[in-house]
Amino acid sequence: MSNSDNWIDLRSDTVTQPSDTMRAVMAAAPVGDDVYADDPTVNRLQDYAADLFGFEAGLFAPSGTQTNLIALMSHCGRGDEYLVGQEAHTYKYEGGGAAVLGSIQPQPIANQPDGSIALADIEGYIKADDIHFARTRLLALENTIGGRVLPQEYVKAATALAHARGLNTHLDGARICNAAVKQGISLRQAVAGFDSVSVCLSKGLGAPVGSVLLGSKALIEQGKRWRKMLGGGMRQAGIIAAAGLYALEHNVQRLAEDHDNAARLSRGLADIDGLTVTAPQTNIFYVDMPAAACEPLRAFLAGQRIRASVGPHTRLVTHLDVNADDVERTIAAFKAFFKDWRA
Incomplete structure (x- = not known):
């Protein structure tokens, strides 16, 4: 189109513009007050996305910038640090939100030509348990990054390394569906090894607005508090959630x-x-x-x-x-x- x-x-x-069919689905969506968790369409989107990607729970928010920030603030506390590529959206293109609003120190690391972060660099930048250093808590990767797909072997190795060193893992999956389709793998396979993932609905999937943060029930419950504090508590949000649900159901392949x-x-x-x-x-x-x-x-x-x-x-x-x-x-x-x- x-x-x-x-x-x-x-x-x-x-x-992208919402299709006529997507607009009709939005107009007909049953709605409620999502701050009270009683918007049926938002709930359906969150549950559907969580199941689709293999997580316990989901949280709908206005943007990928917000779902990424919610994830960083849920994984890290004040004075903690996350490891991230210098080209990554969470570090370079999101206004420094983790540092400004979360008091979380980013540790930027050079990306390799394929978009990955060298495993030796990840290992080398994890701080020792010392009062002089920020506490390294999280590894954040991005897939795709600049249109480049991270190889699954690398993702498996990087997330395993992080977990072995006591770190959590987050994926900025703004275009994770592109990565999965390119590699011919399931969405669950594409996000395996990550403790949380942000999935953007308003890029190639074609919804007009919104992203979903996926993770454990405990992380999502914590994320709800951060979403409210960040101004992302929405009311009859089912009208836009319906577009995201339609996008996941019809526009991935x-x-x-x-x-x-x-x-x-x-x-x-x-x-x-x-x-x-x-x-x-x-x-x-x-x-x-x-x-x-x-x-x-x-x-x-x-x-x-x-x-x-x-x-x-x-x-x-x-x-x-x-x-x-x-x-x-x-x-x-x-x-x-x-x-x-x-x-």
Whole structure:
């Protein structure tokens, strides 16, 4: 499906529009007051997601930034520390919330080219039990990270190492469904080894808002208190929970289409002189181009009704509102621009 105004939007998979069927499900959703835990649609979403991913309980919140922060604050106390990749969303792109609101110290570690954190680095950054150091409590990983899928062998080894050293484990699974579909494994297999996972519903899955935090019943009960304190206690939230439930029930396996479209788009752009294109693993890939081309290309694409965050290292993202025809139209637009552009 393309946007009704015929724009192609490649900035992110967060720009998806709810389908007519999803809108109908939202409009018909039975609701209640979720702060009292009596919204039946929210409860159904939380239970369904927990079962789908193999956890005891779930907690619906407005955003993945909030579910990640709830998880960090539930696993760690004031003065504790979590280990995290320097490229990770929880460290780099969430406003420093863990430190500012949770008094939790991040220990950023360099990511490897495949998005992982070297096991030796994880081991080396765990602090000794010493009053001079923050207490290392948690390992936080992200899958996918920059469109890269963490190998299952690595995930198993990293989470086992963390647990052996007395750490809990959290997964920022904003695009965990993409990772599972790419690897041809179940969602339960994809999150095995983690004590909690944040699952975003408003990216490639196509819901307009919301994420679900999954974990043990004890962690989720603690998370409810943090959600309320962080301003995320909602009332008749079943209207938006219904969209997330529909997304999990219908839009997981179709992510393979987004992966195919990203691959097709990357191949087409790779044929253009002056562009360096990374082959995508899922629905995200990057295009390097001369800085001088960026501003005129951005304007040219806008004239073709194509939105992209153009820069020297451009990220392009496919999603359910980008179809095969949109891919061909985008390739043609890039080719038309670079055919005449000169530095």
